[in-house]
Amino acid sequence: MVRGNLLAGSLVALMACSGALALDRPDLWPGLAKDIFASKAISKDADIATLEAPARAEDAAIVPMTINLAKPATQVRKATLVIDQNPAPMAASFTIGANSGLTQISTRVRVNDYTEVHLVSETTDGSLHMVERFVKAAGGCSAPSVKSLDEANANIGQMKFRTIAASDLGDARRREAQIMIRHPNNSGLQMDQVTRLYIPARYIDQVKVTQGDDLIFQMEGGISISEDPNFRFTFVPNGSKTITVEAHDTDGKVWRSQFPIEGAS
Amino acid sequence: MTTFQSSVRLMLRCIVIAFVIFIHDNAKARDANAAFVREIAPGVYAHQGAVALMNAENRGDIANIGFVVGEKCVAVIDAGGSLEVGRALLAALRQITDKPICFVVNTHVHPDHIFGDGAFVAPGVTFVGHKNLPRALAQRGAFYKKSFRPMIGALADEAVIVTPTLTVDGERTLDLGGRALTVRSWRTAHTDNDVSVFDTASGVIFTGDLVFLRHTPVVDGSLLGFLSVVGDLEKIPAKLAVPGHGPIGVDWPAALQAEKTYLETLTKDLRRLVKSGERVDRAAQEAAQSEKSKWSLFDDYNPRNATAGFAELEWE
Ligand SMILES: [Zn+2]
Numbered sequence: 001m002v003r004g005n006l007l008a009g010s011l012v013a014l015m016a017c018s019g020a021l022a023l024d025r026p027d028l029w030p031g032l033a034k035d036i037f038a039s040k041a042i043s044k045d046a047d048i049a050t051l052e053a054p055a056r057a058e059d060a061a062i063v064p065m066t067i068n069l070a071k072p073a074t075q076v077r078k079a080t081l082v083i084d085q086n087p088a089p090m091a092a093s094f095t096i097g098a099n100s101g102l103t104q105i106s107t108r109v110r111v112n113d114y115t116e117v118h119l120v121s122e123t124t125d126g127s128l129h130m131v132e133r134f135v136k137a138a139g140g141c142s143a144p145s146v147k148s149l150d151e152a153n154a155n156i157g158q159m160k161f162r163t164i165a166a167s168d169l170g171d172a173r174r175r176e177a178q179i180m181i182r183h184p185n186n187s188g189l190q191m192d193q194v195t196r197l198y199i200p201a202r203y204i205d206q207v208k209v210t211q212g213d214d215l216i217f218q219m220e221g222g223i224s225i226s227e228d229p230n231f232r233f234t235f236v237p238n239g240s241k242t243i244t245v246e247a248h249d250t251d252g253k254v255w256r257s258q259f260p261i262e263g264a265s
Numbered sequence: 266m267t268t269f270q271s272s273v274r275l276m277l278r279c280i281v282i283a284f285v286i287f288i289h290d291n292a293k294a295r296d297a298n299a300a301f302v303r304e305i306a307p308g309v310y311a312h313q314g315a316v317a318l319m320n321a322e323n324r325g326d327i328a329n330i331g332f333v334v335g336e337k338c339v340a341v342i343d344a345g346g347s348l349e350v351g352r353a354l355l356a357a358l359r360q361i362t363d364k365p366i367c368f369v370v371n372t373h374v375h376p377d378h379i380f381g382d383g384a385f386v387a388p389g390v391t392f393v394g395h396k397n398l399p400r401a402l403a404q405r406g407a408f409y410k411k412s413f414r415p416m417i418g419a420l421a422d423e424a425v426i427v428t429p430t431l432t433v434d435g436e437r438t439l440d441l442g443g444r445a446l447t448v449r450s451w452r453t454a455h456t457d458n459d460v461s462v463f464d465t466a467s468g469v470i471f472t473g474d475l476v477f478l479r480h481t482p483v484v485d486g487s488l489l490g491f492l493s494v495v496g497d498l499e500k501i502p503a504k505l506a507v508p509g510h511g512p513i514g515v516d517w518p519a520a521l522q523a524e525k526t527y528l529e530t531l532t533k534d535l536r537r538l539v540k541s542g543e544r545v546d547r548a549a550q551e552a553a554q555s556e557k558s559k560w561s562l563f564d565d566y567n568p569r570n571a572t573a574g575f576a577e578l579e580w581e
Contacts, residue, residue: 052546054546058549058568058569058571058572059569059572059573061573062545062572062573062576064544064545064546064572066544106544108545108576112408113412137412138569139318139416139565140318140319140483140565140566141375141376141377141409141483141485142485142569143404143405143408143409143412143485144408145404145405145408146404147453147456147457147485147486147487147573148453148457148486148487148490149397149400149457150397150453150457151453151457151487160579160580164542165542176542178579180579180580182580189403189404197399197400197403199400199403199404226576228576228580230576230579232544
């Protein structure tokens with residue numbers, strides 16, 4: 001019995017420790033960079049755009065990410081967020097409207113595991129620039145899945161817009177706003193062997209935000225974006241009275257809403 | 266330090282941990298099995314888990330679990346955070362009664378409550394859970410086995426995910442022979458698959474993680490739903506509670522008060538932060554800090570609750 005206990009105890013401790021060793025995960029970035037950016041050269045520099053990400057994910061299902069575009073912001077045409085260790089690493093790609101005045105955009109993502117997060121910015125000359133952050137996975141019973149699938153499905157497509165009284169945005173005309181879209185953004189589930197359950201994937205794959213005819217940003221995304229996709233961004237009003245948000249999901253459903261721009265001329 | 270040196274260092278540390286566990290295990294083995302549980306009311310037994318995160322040293326034994334003995338058979342309420350904990354509960358049960366086990370109720374999907382299920386799988390045993398529990402297990406079961414590996418090692422590998430065959434949508438009575446347990450499913454609160462178990466005979470309620478004591482409450486479903494469920498729970502005419510975490514056999518409904526205050530404070534703070542245009546990451550660091558001194562594991566769970574709660578309250 002004593003011997004059995006020693007063996008069992010040692011085994012568990014060694015397994016526990018090998019779990020810690022396994023944190024040295026394979027570097028997936030070279031392969032991802034090749035696949036997503038068609039083997040184009042990517043320079044590592046923080047002069048074009050930077051990424052704010054928490055050192056540790058508090059909730060695996062809601063991890064805030066903020067992209068800051070360096071001046072002049074109009075230089076960046078596209079900003080792509082890659083979460084290396086997620087099942088679908090290409091989290092979101094933001095196309096930035098040339099006349100949008102967008103300098104910052106935040107969203108929330110799911111983080112499954114300890115992972116590098118890469119932000120790759122494409123400038124108007126076509127060159128690619130990259131910054132990276134490391135995010136520790138949320139511990140405990142936190143899971144990167146929908147918290148309440150029934151409620152999420154019941155309210156699907158509902159939208160909310162608000163402008164935020166921001167402090168210094170570097171330009172008196174610049175505004176800060178937030179768009180929220182109710183959607184489970186569900187990764188789905190193959191036939192589960194234990195439960196025999198099948199849950200189809202359904203997520204928002206495109207969001208387009210415009211003022212008048214001018215694009216503010218357009219996002220192409222996947223299941224790494226948190227449920228109820230949420231975008232907070234800065235822009236410079238172009239005189240239009242409304243902002244139009246159009247969201248499209250993988251079931252082919254389109255939701256379109258217009259919101260008044262406060263203080264628009 | 267080279268990778269080799271750090272590996273050697275880690276190996277040495279592991280051997281030390283193994284030895285500590287060996288001593289710990291033997292001490293534990295000498296304790297009588299029955300002492301694993303306490304009879305908090307006639308025929309109602311509960312085990313108090315450690316207020317801690319799951320780790321190799323506590324063997325995943327962090328949740329409160331128990332069983333109720335009827336004239337005909339026994340119902341187990343949660344099986345603990347590892348097969349080993351489940352087996353310890355079974356051994357204690359067998360010291361007390363040789364009546365068959367007819368039900369195992371899983372109060373919700375979290376690993377510290379279900380990883381021990383495998384110890385009770387046998388002919389004649391019906392697993393019971395919320396109508397959403399099969400879906401939650403399908404979505405999270407495999408993820409949990411993987412994500413808990415760094416914390417509890419092989420204990421995560423050997424956990425068996427058992428899908429309930431009796432699901433509850435509303436209320437369901439489990440007949441133990443001369444003793445009826447009421448299993449009630451709740452709206453999304455701690456999770457979207459919480460049930461409570463009420464033993465009318467003794468007035469004991471097993472709340473699962475709808476009630477936390479000492480251990481910071483965890484919101485993995487809905488903050489507003491949680492608050493609303495706490496209000497409904499108050500109306501249940503129980504005498505004593507076995508909460509999901511913290512002391513067992515505590516007075517009802519007084520057991521709800523601390524958690525209610527926490528959830529109300531968190532909600533109030535988050536509403537203010539949402540309104541002022543604060544960003545979610547900053548809000549997660551600021552909300553409910555006035556509650557910090559009252560709870561264990563506050564920094565492990567409060568920022569997480571605040572993050573999810575912020576995203577929920579933004580829709581108001
Ligand atoms: Zn729980």
